[in-house]
């Protein structure tokens with residue numbers, strides 16, 4: 001394994017039909033159309049081929065640049081008062097792999113709440129490598145290409161195509177209106193962004209005209225989120241022959257990828273470098289399953305009761321608390337759960353063979369080795385990359 | 401002109417009779433439909449409805465496996481068919497139908513390797529799901545699972561327990577625990593077949609896995625003996641491999 005080199009795949013993201021886009025928007029503008037945006041070419045490491053990019057939102061350099069600004073702009077809440085600013089980055093912080101982090105100054109114990117104080121109904125999921133998730137987003141996978149739902153009548157969001165529930169674009173308008181997030185109104189957000197005074201040229205470059213609307217705001221932010229790619233952990237460098245692992249880390253890898261720890265069937269392996277299968281599984285946390293947001297709520301299949309997304313273990317050190325409800329504050333607690341806290345029920349995923357004995361029953365040293373291995377999946381390049389950072393750290397609207 | 405045409409027609413008609421007379425340009429579509437049965441009826445998943453020969457009450461949760469080097473045979477002639485390997489998954493219905501073009505003709509048997517044949521079973525050859533999720537850890541011999549057959553059963557304590565019937569490379573070790581050899585647990589299956597593949601038409605073969613035979617074809621398996629699975633157990637995998645040679649049948653309509 002040591003001599004195996006990580007194959008770098010230079011993937012070319014499908015080029016956009018710039019001419020079509022320019023033609024579609026020129027009706028709104030009198031100024032001459034700008035040059036077509038530049039297709040975003042992404043260096044994809046030893047990852048799968050299937051990229052989840054909607055046909056109507058190809059990634060472009062200009063679209064991502066715009067999306068990055070919008071991601072960090074507190075006026076996304078539709079308000080301009082300093083106390084009412086909220087952006088995606090308010091909770092999705094780069095240093096925590098775009099989760100809020102356990103020690104967030106406002107969101108205690110990593111539990112975010114909306115502008116009105118209403119808590120989020122679930123723990124956060126980080127934002128990286130979402131390009132390679134074709135199984136559905138969120139803990140239960142409800143946001144999926146197969147979802148026909150449009151709009152949100154309870155929040156006066158019309159049943160129109162920009163308000164679909166199919167992909168990352170959907171999260172933007174959902175975050176604006178959700179009471180546990182921005183608790184806003186889409187028209188006010190569009191107005192606040194339009195009046196910000198810096199976006200028209202960026203919309204022009206990204207989409208061919210100055211027009212600011214929710215469709216474009218959603219698409220630009222989704223492009224930026226898709227550009228958040230994590231592939232440079234210590235373990236990635238080890239696989240590429242550019243780093244060595246300690247004896248403890250190597251033993252942790254061994255425990256992870258054998259029946260002793262039996263982590264790999266669900267969380268991946270060196271051959272599954274996303275470190276998740278993106279599947280939904282009941283991992284034996286409970287005996288009763290009445291939570292409204294589980295996978296069963298999406299599929300209606302009883303086998304999915306109490307099942308949630310298997311999260312990626314990349315950057316796991318940055319993303320406490322753990323589990324869909326954030327019940328474990330630390331990695332140690334989480335490992336202890338898998339070691340001796342598994343609950344027997346008919347709904348536990350069959351791959352959880354350690355359920356038979358309530359856990360893996362590793363020694364303290366083995367648990368420490370397993371944790372040491374998991375820490376090699378931390379991608380410091382990703383959490384410090386200037387490409388993903390706040391583009392205007394000195395702008396008051398961008399500091400939240 | 402007409403005199404020339406008659407012999408040509410005769411040759412064409414005669415050549416339809418077996419593979420060796422075929423114009424290689426004449427191809428037929430061949431479909432294998434993969435079926436999974438327990439006790440002669442299609443498997444119903446996730447219900448503790450079955451009993452094996454050892455009296456274990458069990459449920460089949462899912463089956464995922466590779467078959468590779470699928471070959472048709474006609475009077476001793478071998479015709480490799482389709483892609484080198486095929487992944488089948490009870491939860492992904494498109495994977496249960498496998499199609500390829502074959503030379504038109506009559507075939508008398510079908511063979512394939514259950515699992516990946518050794519030249520294919522190299523770590524990291526699959527980059528994409530679902531195939532890459534069949535990874536078999538380097539520490540256990542590398543390559544890919546032949547099969548993941550996931551079961552639940554009522555154990556000797558009357559509790560629901562899990563049993564992962566996962567087959568892949570085994571490792572022989574010396575008394576010091578050092579690896580001294582690798583045992584591929586793939587195996588070749590040959591089944592008699594009466595297949596007439598007519599040019600321009602589709603012929604279908606129904607290949608059925610009789611799941612219960614994994615537990616009793618040669619060796620009677622009591623799940624309690626191996627408790628939770630066989631993945632790092634060389635002897636247990638051998639028993640399953642030897643049972644596995646008899647799990648497939650061609651279903652005649």
Ligand SMILES: [Cu+2]
Nearest residue numbers: 545548566631
């Ligand atoms: Cu396995």
